[in-house]
Amino acid sequence: MSTQERLIETTRELLWERGYVGTSPKAILQRAGVGQGSMYHHFTGKPDLALAAIRRTGEELRASVDRLLDSRESAYGRVEAYLLRERDVLRGCPVGRLTMDPEVLASDELRAPVDETIAYVRDRLATVVEEGVDRGEFAAHLVPDDVAAAIVATVQGGYVLARASGATDAFDAGVRGLLALLRRTDRA
Amino acid sequence: MSTQERLIETTRELLWERGYVGTSPKAILQRAGVGQGSMYHHFTGKPDLALAAIRRTGEELRASVDRLLDSRESAYGRVEAYLLRERDVLRGCPVGRLTMDPEVLASDELRAPVDETIAYVRDRLATVVEEGVDRGEFAAHLVPDDVAAAIVATVQGGYVLARASGATDAFDAGVRGLLALLRRTDRA
DNA sequence: GTCTATATGCCGATAGAC
C-alpha cells in the first residue's frame, strides 16, 4: 500500500475512533508509521487529508447499503436486512459520528460528503418503503420519506443509546421496536 | 451568580457546542470571564469541572422529561408531546452528543451521568408505552421497552440527520414517520 | 518522496503573590 493510502486508511480509523477534533496529525503519522514530511507532500494539511478519508468512508458506506438493499426480497426483508446488518455497534457509525464534530459542521467541504452519504441511505430506504406500501406490505397511510428517516434515525440513535450504556442491548432493542412497529397488525 | 456557578454554566454551554475533547479550560475561562486560578480553586481540573456540568445537564433533562410525561393525556399524546417538544434541533442533545466523545466514553465517571440520564428517559417512556398497550391505544404485540428504545433512538438519530444536512427537516420527518408507525391501523 | 529540525501557539496544570 502506498504511503498516501496508508495515510488515508489510518485517518479513517482515527476519525472513527476519536472524531476530527480528537485526531491530530501526529497521531495519524505515528500509527501509519510515516514521517511528517510525507503527509504535507501528499496533502495540504489536516483538513485536506480528513476530506479524502471522509469521502472514502462515505463511498464505502453507500456501497455497502447498495449491497444490502439490492436484493429481491420483500420490502420488509430488505429493511430488516439493513437494520440487522452486522455492526460493531459500540464503535458507532463512522459517518454519523462526524455530525457531532464542531469543526466538521463548521466546514461546508467536510460536511458535504457526510450529508450526501446520509441522504443517499435515506433515499434508498425510502424507495424500498414505497415499494412496501405499494405492495401492501406496509400500512397504506405511511409516508415513505418519513419512515425512511425514522429507520435511519433509529440506527444512528441506537448507537447513542448503546455507547451511553457501554453495551449493545439498547441498540438491538430499538431495532426490534422499530421492526415490530413496521409489521402490519390489521391483516393476517 | 457565583464564580463557581459561572464556570459550571459556561462549561455546560461549551460541552454542548464542542464536546469534551473540543473544550479547553482556556476557552471556558475566557467565556466565563474568570481567571485560571479560580477554576483550580473550585475544581481539581477539567474532568472534575466537566463532571459537575454533565451532572447538572442530566438533571435538567430528566426534569424536563418528567414535566412532559407527567400529564393526564393519552399515552399517544404523551409520546407525541415528547417527540414534538420544542427543540433547538441543530444544536442536538447536550447529553447524547457526549457519547461521541472518546474521553467521555473512556471515563466511567464521566459516562455515568450520561448513561443514567438516557436510561431514565427510556424507562419513563417504556412505562407510558406499557400503559398505551394495556389501554389498547397501541398494538398488543409491542414490547414497551423496545418501542421506548426506538423512540429515544429516533430523537437522538434525528439530530444526526438534521446536523448532517444543516437543516431541521430530516428530524421532523423521522418524528412524523415514527408517530405514523405508532398509530393503530387495525381499528377505527 | 520522505525525512528531521524548527517554529508558534495552545493544552492542562502548578506556584505563589495579593
Add this chain to the structure above:
DNA sequence: GTCTATCGGCATATAGAC
C-alpha cells in the same frame, strides 16, 4: 478566592536536507 507567571508537552505547519 482570585489573579498572574510559568511549565513541559502537544498541535499544526514550514524549511530544507537527502
